[in-house]
Amino acid sequence: MSEKTSELAIRSRRAQFNRAIEDGDASAIGPILARDCVMLTGTDSAVIAGRLAQVKVWKRDFASAARLVYVRRCERIETSQVEPIALEYGHWEGRAREGKVGAASGSYVAKWRETREGWVIEAELFLTLA
Numbered sequence: 153m154s155e156k157t158s159e160l161a162i163r164s165r166r167a168q169f170n171r172a173i174e175d176g177d178a179s180a181i182g183p184i185l186a187r188d189c190v191m192l193t194g195t196d197s198a199v200i201a202g203r204l205a206q207v208k209v210w211k212r213d214f215a216s217a218a219r220l221v222y223v224r225r226c227e228r229i230e231t232s233q234v235e236p237i238a239l240e241y242g243h244w245e246g247r248a249r250e251g252k253v254g255a256a257s258g259s260y261v262a263k264w265r266e267t268r269e270g271w272v273i274e275a276e277l278f279l280t281l282a
Contacts, residue, residue, distance in 0.1 A: 153236075153266065159229045162238055162264050165271050166226050173222050176214035182207045186265060186272040194244075194258050194278030220246035220255055224262075236266035237274075244278060257282045 153161070165184055172180035185203040192199055200206050213219050224244045231238040245257040258281040263274045 155231045158231045158238060158266065158271070161266075162229055162240060162271050163226055165264075165273075166224060166240065166262075169273075170223050173210075176219075178207050178210040178214060181210055183269065184273060186267075186274045189273055189275060191276045192278065194260075194280035195256070219249060221249050222246045224260060238264045238266075238271075240264060254282075256280055 169181060169184050172178070172184075182203055185206055187203050188201070189203055189206065190199060190201050191206055200209055222244060224242055226240050226242040228241045229238055230241070240260075240262040242260055243257065244260050245254050247254045258279045260276060260278045262276045264271045265274050
């Protein structure tokens, strides 16, 4: 797959992930995550390991009436020329669902891998800046 095609595919998957968060659809998040994916959260550095654990956390988050809607905005994607992997760099924001007021924000990096099922997230690391 060409670098441009890979970048477009990753950006599309990120848009699907953002849409799933907006819609509160944890089942749509699962296929975008690798089975053994890892997330390191921004504020408390909690480690959430595995697709099932992450989907469980999202389901719990979506059930909260006061939940935030998180949006990741991709700024740059760097693809490997020797392996089917890539890094995504960007900024994230958590905002109140109703007021659309930003409650938290920061930077993130995500490692992606191309599989038979498409590009999946293997790891995400978040830094809270505000």
